[in-house]
Structures are given as structure tokens and as C-alpha cells.
Amino acid sequence: xxCLSDYLxxxxxxxxxxxxxxxxxxxxxxxxxxxxALQERTELELKFLKSQINPHVLFNNLNTIYSYAIEKPDQxxxxxxxxxxxxxxxxxxxxxxxxxLEKELQYLDNYIDFQKIRTQGIKEIVxxxxxxxxxxxxxxxxxxxIIENAFKHSTPNSIIRIxxxxxxxxxxxxxxxxxxxxxxxxxxxxxxxNLQKRLNLLYQNQHEFKxxxxxxxxxxxxxxxx
Numbered sequence: 538x539x540c541l542s543d544y545l546x547x548x549x550x551x552x553x554x555x556x557x558x559x560x561x562x563x564x565x566x567x568x569x570x571x572x573x574a575l576q577e578r579t580e581l582e583l584k585f586l587k588s589q590i591n592p593h594v595l596f597n598n599l600n601t602i603y604s605y606a607i608e609k610p611d612q613x614x615x616x617x618x619x620x621x622x623x624x625x626x627x628x629x630x631x632x633x634x635x636x637x638l639e640k641e642l643q644y645l646d647n648y649i650d651f652q653k654i655r656t657q658g659i660k661e662i663v664x665x666x667x668x669x670x671x672x673x674x675x676x677x678x679x680x681x682x683i684i685e686n687a688f689k690h691s692t693p694n695s696i697i698r699i700x701x702x703x704x705x706x707x708x709x710x711x712x713x714x715x716x717x718x719x720x721x722x723x724x725x726x727x728x729x730x731n732l733q734k735r736l737n738l739l740y741q742n743q744h745e746f747k748x749x750x751x752x753x754x755x756x757x758x759x760x761x762x763x
Contacts, residue, residue: 597685598623601651616654619647631677634739635763638708639671642701645680649699652688659693667702673762676739680710682732683756687714690754706762713755729756 598620605613626644630636653662680701687697691714698713729748736744736758745759 595624595627597655598648598651601655605654616651619650623647627678634676635674636677637671638673638675638703638762641675641677641680642666642668642671645684645701648681648684656688660688660691661696663696663698665700667700667704669704671703673703673706673708675708675760675762676735679732679735679760680758682728683710683712683758686728686756687712687754690714690716692716703762708760708762709757710760711755711757713753715752716754732758 602613602616602620605616623644626640630640649662649664656662684699687699691697695715698711700709700711702709733746736746740760743761745757747757749755749757
């Protein structure tokens with residue numbers, strides 16, 4: 538019995554040990570494959586979501602330049618320069634996962650300048666900023682979705698209020714506008730749904746995204762910056 542016990546101890550224990558090690562390595566390899574698959578899926582989805590944003594922004598800007606080239610040709614060069622900066626931002630700088638906050642804010646400033654021209658006499662734009670520092674990083678083309686959505690769906694002869702605040706590594710962006718038909722607004726506001734997906738992918742547990750619908754449509758986004 539002692540010989541049998543020694544034999545089993547010397548045989549089964551190593552067998553169980555190496556079997557456990559083999560199962561552990563297979564499990565770790567499987568986890569790594571799943572992680573890589575999720576990462577690839579995330580990157581593809583982010584590229585797809587960004588591709589839905591870029592053409593529409595460009596189309597709006599080109600329409601503005603076209604109008605100015607006819608009515609105010611002397612101011613057209615400045616608009617072309619702004620458009621050039623925005624194209625550079627969308628085509629090159631936004632390919633990174635995160636970019637300097639300063640570049641993203643400049644992109645928004647240019648976009649709002651275009652919109653002030655396009656909606657002159659039709660809509661009033663109140664754009665305010667309170668920025669303590671721009672020495673942070675942010676995912677590209679996040680805030681533009683909120684702002685563009687307000688211009689697209691707001692009613693004529695209304696006020697669009699945009700406020701961006703940066704304090705203690707926290708960014709707060711609020712955008713408020715009036716709207717006509719709630720059902721139509723929700724149906725067409727695809728950009729906000731895409732924005733929510735991007736936030737869940739890039740800022741999981743690091744953001745607050747709220748949409749309030751009362752007398753006006755108000756969207757607020759709070760981000761923890763890096």
C-alpha cells in the first residue's frame with residue numbers, strides 16, 4: 538500500500554499540476570483573444586461613428602463659403618482659412634484617440650463662426666466659455682455632435698445657448714435650443730445616439746450625459762479630462 542501510495546503521489550500530483558497549468562494558459566490565451574477582438578471592434582466602431590460626422594460638417598461649411606463668395610467676396614478668404622483649419626482637424630488630427638483640448642476648442646470656435654454667418658437674422662447664438670486651462674487631452678469630435686444637433690433642429694427666430702466650462706480637469710458642455718416636433722426631433726437625432734456610444738467606449742464611468750426635454754431641448758455633457 539505504501540508503494541502504491543507513493544506511486545500515485547508521484548504520478549497524479551504532477552499530472553494534476555501540469556493539467557492545471559495547461560488549462561490556465563489556455564484560459565489566458567482565450568482572454569487575450571477576446572480582449573483583442575473587443576479592441577478591434579471598438580476601433581472600427583469609433584472610425585464608423587466619426588465618418589458619420591465629418592461629411593455633414595464639411596457640407597455645411599461649403600454652403601456658407603459659397604454664399605459668401607457671391608454676397609461678400611472680400612470676406613471669403615477668411616472663411617476659406619477657417620475651413621482649411623477644420624479640414625486639417627477632421628482629416629488628420631481626429632485620427633488619434635485623443636488630441637490636445639486646445640485644437641478641439643479651436644475647431645468648435647470655427648464651426649460656430651460659420652453658423653453665426655449662416656443663421657444671421659434667423660437665429661441668435663449665445664456662446665460663452667469659462668476655461669481655466671487647456672492643457673488636457675480629449676477624444677476628437679465629441680462636442681461638435683451636441684452643437685451641430687442644436688443648429689440642425691432648432692426653430693427659426695430662436696436662441697441657441699452654448700456654454701463650455703473647464704475647471705479642475707473637468708469639462709462641462711451644455712447646449713440649449715427650442716424645437717418643434719418632439720417625435721421628429723428624437724427620430725432624427727441620430728448624432729446624439731452615436732455620441733452616447735462613443736462616450737461609453739472611450740469614457741466609461743468617466744462621463745455624465747444628460748438630455749432634458751421641457752420647454753427647450755437641453756443637452757449637457759460632463760467629462761473627466763486627461
